[in-house]
Amino acid sequence: MSACTCPSDPDLTHRLIDLTQAGLPLVDDPWAWIAERLGISREQALQLLQQLQRDGAIRRIAAVPNHYRLGYRHNGMTVWDVEDARMDQLGPLVGAQPFVSHCYRRPRRDGWRYNLFAMVHGRSAEDIDRDRQRIRQLLGDACRADDMLVSSRILKKTGLRLNRPAPTDRAQAPSQESSSCSE
Amino acid sequence: MQLDDLSRRLIERYQHQLPICTDPWQAMADELGCSAAEVLDCLRRLDEQGALSRVGPVFEHSRAGASTLVALAVPQSRLEQVAELVNRYPEVNHNYLREHDYNLWFVLTGPDRQSLERCLEDIQQTTGLAPLDLPMRRAYRIDLGFSLEATP
Incomplete structure (x- = not known):
């Protein structure tokens, strides 16, 4: 019996996600390891991962650093009140800075004037202050006000889980990671 | 945390994307100038130390x-x-x-x-x-x- 490996097979895709969302197995042949558990061939396992990335369901397959453990213990959510008409030009410019990990436009609200968010990370408070200063220079007079919200504690951080909860609870305990309110 | 030279080069190079090919550890080894066993050891060590939050897919x-x-x-x-x-x-x-x-x-x-x-x-x-x-x-x-x- 051979399983269907067309990428549109939702069950197979879900099982692959369950199997790999906490990470690939760090074994000699990770594709064989996955293939064995999904009941498909090694080539099919590899193709399925490649296909999911081509389709955009997987953003990247990478050695994802834990910046907090690597010494980047300071993170700041910088927020900016940017003139709406200039956002299309300035948003990508801020997002392109090497020290920015996430950069989003968000709506203003009553009591909340900031419409541009950029996460910065550094080894010291001075590092992230300097990053904020650089963004301020880039935005110039298009920015009417800004602030930086420094993270003082991580209260919960579970990696995003795409599927229904797996039989074993793989949700990680809140960890000391430098993450960033990404969506 | 102090990173050795191989660890630093590995993270720098593969934080965006691993080679998703038939033998990924060997492909990385070729690029880094070491053996596949050293790549795997390095990944395991970084994973255990928590220097990597994961080695694998980031879903959209x-x-x-x-x-x-x-x-x-x-x-x-x-x-x-x-x-x-x-x-x-x-x-x-x-x-x-x-x-x-x-x-x-x-x-x-x-x-x-x-x-x-x-x-x-x-x-x-x-x-x-x-x-x-x-x-x-x-x-x-x-x-x-x-x-x-x-x-x-």
């Missing part, structure tokens, strides 16, 4: 449905209690304490926008605090990692 969040960034202005005296209430929601997958009047910041993720709105209402009822609902309008950069060049 927007495919998971809807999400939004939410902030609450919580009185200091109620912080622990409200944080605990918020963390109980399975929709909450990040929750940070930040230094600001809006001091509790978390991401809500659900199958669709409606489910998030229900969750927001529920949070408001449970905590008595009005949540600031800040869904993403446009992404200018999403978690591409950043340079470790300054790492001593």
Whole structure:
């Protein structure tokens, strides 16, 4: 019996996600390891991962650093009140800075004037202050006000889980990671 | 944490993408100028030390449905209690304490926008605090990692 490996097979895709969302197995042949558990061939396992990335369901397959453990213990959510008409030009410019990990436009609200968010990370408070200063220079007079919200504690951080909860609870305990309110 | 030369080069080079080919460890070894066994050892060590949060796929969040960034202005005296209430929601997958009047910041993720709105209402009822609902309008950069060049 051979399983269907067309990428549109939702069950197979879900099982692959369950199997790999906490990470690939760090074994000699990770594709064989996955293939064995999904009941498909090694080539099919590899193709399925490649296909999911081509389709955009997987953003990247990478050695994802834990910046907090690597010494980047300071993170700041910088927020900016940017003139709406200039956002299309300035948003990508801020997002392109090497020290920015996430950069989003968000709506203003009553009591909340900031419409541009950029996460910065550094080894010291001075590092992230300097990053904020650089963004301020880039935005110039298009920015009417800004602030930086420094993270003082991580209260919960579970990696995003795409599927229904797996039989074993793989949700990680809140960890000391430098993450960033990404969506 | 001090990184040896191979670890630093490995993270720098593969934080965005691993080679997803027939023999990925060998492909990395060829590029890094070492053996596949050394690559695997290095990955295992970094994983165990927590220097890597994972070696594997990062899924596209927007495919998971809807999400939004939410902030609450919580009185200091109620912080622990409200944080605990918020963390109980399975929709909450990040929750940070930040230094600001809006001091509790978390991401809500659900199958669709409606489910998030229900969750927001529920949070408001449970905590008595009005949540600031800040869904993403446009992404200018999403978690591409950043340079470790300054790492001593």
